[in-house]
Amino acid sequence: MKNSGVHIIGAGLAGCEAAWQLARRGVDVVLHDQKPHSMSPAHHSPQFAELVCSNSLRADGLQNAVGLLKQEMRELGSLIIEAADKTKVPAGGALAVDRHAFSAYITEKVLQNCHIKFIAGEVTNIPEDGIVIAAAGPLASDALAQSIADTVGQDMLSFFDAAAPIVTAASVDMDKAFMASRYGRGTDDYLNCAMDEDQYRAFYDALTGAKTAEIHGFEDQNVFEGCMPVETMARRGFQTLLFGPLKPVGLTNPHTGKMPFAVVQLRKEDTEGRLFNLVGFQTHLKFGEQKRVFSMIPGLKNAEFVRYGVMHRNTYIKSPGVLNACYEMKKRPGLYFAGQITGVEGYVESASSGIVAGMCAACDVVGKPRPHFSRDTAIGALAAHVSEYQGADFQPMNITFGLMNTISIRASKKDKKLKISERALSEVRAIANGWEE
DSSP: OOSSSEEEEOOSHHHHHHHHHHHTTTOOEEEEEOTTTOOOTTOOOSSSSOOOSOSEEEEOSTTSHHHHHHHHHHHTTOHHHHHHHHSEEOOTTEEEEOHHHHHHHHHHHHHHOTTEEEEESOOOSOOSSSOEEEOOOTTOOHHHHHHHHHHHTSOOEEEEEEEOOEEEGGGSOTTTEEEEOGGGOSSOOEEEEEEOHHHHHHHHHHHHHSOBOOOTTOOGGGBOGGGOOHHHHHTTOTTTGGGTTTOOTTOOBTTTTBOOSEEEEEEESSTTSOEEEETTOOOOBOHHHHHHHHTTSTTOTTOOEEEOOEEEEEEEOOOBTTBOTTSBBTTSTTEEEOSGGGTBOSHHHHHHHHHHHHHHHHHHHHTOOOOOOOTTSHHHHHHHHHHHOOSSOOOOBOOOGGGSOOTTOOSOHHHHHHHHHHHHHHHHHHHHHHHHO
């Protein structure tokens, strides 16, 4: 790493966002990634910012915390959200994307930027000097993960994450499935496979008795709640799935005119609607078992699986006490971390940490004061969770209004979230405008 410029390790969502924030401020960046020479077990594409678990960036309204976070990022010129808006597919009130078009858009933008130099090849050690942003992600190679552990001076924490299967739309039996969105929100964007009680019971018994792939060294309790394998969730009780991914409320089966006992929903993977993923069906069942059990779902008897669900290791740092609110290592100024390795959870949250790290690193280079995002903002609330959490059980977190300062907002329950969002966006716009002054 003898090239000048800010070095970024990892071309995932956080790394690309950090690179973009630096480049748009005229700072030269050297972006490193092991692709296309080698891939982690969960990655399949040579493109940057590959989406692994899902193609959804979740809710997109200001009365939802992740919707607010995305709007804050738009105000700050986020490449990730720009790409998502350009490549979105219908998904009711969520922002879902054509994952291949999404990654292709980001890859092209990054490679064409004159301030960003890309170097392919695995980085095995954190550089000892210069400004560095380590955004290698939770799937960092063993060598780099060990270097990170040595650098921060502590053991790493690990949990397992899971990805859902994908099937072809043409292989779904539409005499049994139907298109609809829950409660009729938006357009009919989801494929729905309805079950009666007998069908659900047979499916439940098969799912909870199916054989799982071996996980070396870890048990199911290490799985992050937001990406829990469907079979693990099912083992918590017969009704657990009925209040989770298979909940039937808000849907009517047009074939019967009644609300089903259970519903499996499938969401578009691409703009054309040729591929669909099984929503909430992250799994580490063996591939043969996935075919056997998931084919029991009405409408999926002859489903063609283009990707089976997979399980992969996610690694993150005990960030409180190690990182500050800029995602910078307290004991080594100039070394930033970004993405899920910091203890934020989710695609949007990971990219938001890249924005903060990139903006702060740019300030270091050009001599400007760093931006301060308060806990009135979603971006600042996430950074505060990572840097200030007081408990002994630090765990990855998605953004929620519960992480933000909300006590001072006086409004009805209906209006409070919107007022929280309006206050946050006012602060973020001031930060964005302050850079231009």
